[in-house]
Amino acid sequence: MADYDVDLFVIGAGSGGVRAARIASSYGASVMIAEEYRVGGTCVIRGCVPKKLLVYASRFSGDFEDAAGYGWTVPDATFHWPTLIANKDREIARLEAAYTTTLERFNVKLVKSRAVLEDAHTVRLSTGARVRAETILIATGARPYHGAQIAGLDHVISSNEAFHLKQLPKRVLVQGGGYIAVEFAGIFAGLGAQVTLVYRGENILRGFDDDVREHLRSEMQRRGIKIITKQTVAAIEKVGHGYDVELSDNEQIMADLVMFATGRKPNVHGLGLEAVGVKLGETGGIAVDGYSRTLVPNIYAVGDVTNRINLTPVAIREGHAFADTVYGGKPTEVDHSNVPTAVFSEPELGVVGLTEAQARERLAKVDIYKTSFRPMKATLSGRDTRTFMKLVVDGVTDRVVGCHIIGLDAGELIQLVGVAVRMGATKADFDATMAVHPTAAEELVTMREKAMSYGRAAAE
Numbered sequence: 001m002a003d004y005d006v007d008l009f010v011i012g013a014g015s016g017g018v019r020a021a022r023i024a025s026s027y028g029a030s031v032m033i034a035e036e037y038r039v040g041g042t043c044v045i046r047g048c049v050p051k052k053l054l055v056y057a058s059r060f061s062g063d064f065e066d067a068a069g070y071g072w073t074v075p076d077a078t079f080h081w082p083t084l085i086a087n088k089d090r091e092i093a094r095l096e097a098a099y100t101t102t103l104e105r106f107n108v109k110l111v112k113s114r115a116v117l118e119d120a121h122t123v124r125l126s127t128g129a130r131v132r133a134e135t136i137l138i139a140t141g142a143r144p145y146h147g148a149q150i151a152g153l154d155h156v157i158s159s160n161e162a163f164h165l166k167q168l169p170k171r172v173l174v175q176g177g178g179y180i181a182v183e184f185a186g187i188f189a190g191l192g193a194q195v196t197l198v199y200r201g202e203n204i205l206r207g208f209d210d211d212v213r214e215h216l217r218s219e220m221q222r223r224g225i226k227i228i229t230k231q232t233v234a235a236i237e238k239v240g241h242g243y244d245v246e247l248s249d250n251e252q253i254m255a256d257l258v259m260f261a262t263g264r265k266p267n268v269h270g271l272g273l274e275a276v277g278v279k280l281g282e283t284g285g286i287a288v289d290g291y292s293r294t295l296v297p298n299i300y301a302v303g304d305v306t307n308r309i310n311l312t313p314v315a316i317r318e319g320h321a322f323a324d325t326v327y328g329g330k331p332t333e334v335d336h337s338n339v340p341t342a343v344f345s346e347p348e349l350g351v352v353g354l355t356e357a358q359a360r361e362r363l364a365k366v367d368i369y370k371t372s373f374r375p376m377k378a379t380l381s382g383r384d385t386r387t388f389m390k391l392v393v394d395g396v397t398d399r400v401v402g403c404h405i406i407g408l409d410a411g412e413l414i415q416l417v418g419v420a421v422r423m424g425a426t427k428a429d430f431d432a433t434m435a436v437h438p439t440a441a442e443e444l445v446t447m448r449e450k451a452m453s454y455g456r457a458a459a460e
């Protein structure tokens, strides 16, 4: 230790970095953490947390409409964007302060600076100061990526800027078909904007179960979102207060705001990685082993910068496992299988495990159970919407290997289904569980009719 200023230097105070720093310190390590922007990282400052607050805001419009069927008269509701943004900013500032306090409480020294690797044990700060560390953890996250250069790209915003708009745009064009695109399409539409989503592929949410993709698309369309597939944004021209957006098939769309949600790239540039021998993997993230160790034995990386599964809880788990491994005497690999996830679209989507297509590829026999029904709340409200649920079952072992839900609180539901799937629950276990009535979730334990059966046994 004599040779080093600290045991651990963490670059990036986001979800993964803060967790790693705190746990390493609790094991007795001396820890310094550098952050060039705001403590809390993408999730807290311009990701999951502010996004969910905007999602909540956007859902009131539907609630006001639904209330009428239940006997309520809601006077013309009006929405004030600056109030929402100011309140959201206050909450984010509170959380940032709470993160900072946590670091202080755990004796982690925070330096508000960019940090760059000089050699395998030396980090240079923007002041020019150098810190020598026995171990270095890179947790620098990822940033929005806008794709190919097109005319007018400088008019495009990413989700980063969407959180700080001065006013709510009337007409929004979102390009992309992933998490961020469908979530923000729902937010803007719920708040009253006219939304067009442009996606380059056949259908939104590539990688998700095909039934889910189809169902969500039709639900989004029911809510007035125009979805244009197999097109990309070709050019954007500023016209008066808005933009004339030209698509690849030459269609012109007028918008007041153009947002791209075309993926994110790991923050690997300008960190001095090449100089010290830290290598990137095929997906552009820092290559690491199961313990988040890079090719340089004392340098580790966790979270989105490694481009494994880019979700906050995964980064947190990786950061914790790193600290357990290096400082806690408990070598821990993170299990990246069966990670439950939610897309906070409107309606919400919750998923764990295999899609039907993945199961058919991997398993000898697959049974599919699915249901689509009108949620009870929609009876009196008269809302035209359907909840969708699907179980993917290994036909040989009877284990539930996938669950896909679209509907109210799907994110909450999938957290608990995730426990069952992880424990290896069988379809018979689901069936033996008493229903909670009347709920939507009871459908998960009352689906008896197979929708499909694939595999050798099915063909026999």
Ligand code: NDP
Residues within 6 Å of the ligand: 146, 147, 148, 175, 176, 177, 178, 179, 180, 181, 183, 199, 200, 201, 205, 206, 232, 261, 262, 263, 264, 309, 310, 311, 341, 342, 343, 344
């Ligand atoms: P995604 O990778 O999920 O989606 C990117 C989308 O942009 C895809 O539809 C992709 O199409 C499309 N795209 C990519 N490049 C281009 C291009 N050059 N031109 C046109 N379209 C393009 O990224 P997001 O930005 O939505 O989100 C980043 C990650 O952040 C997510 O994958 C997720 O891990 C995480 N996240 C999680 C959330 C949650 O947990 N609720 C919420 C928000 C983000 P194609 O499908 O054809 O590749």
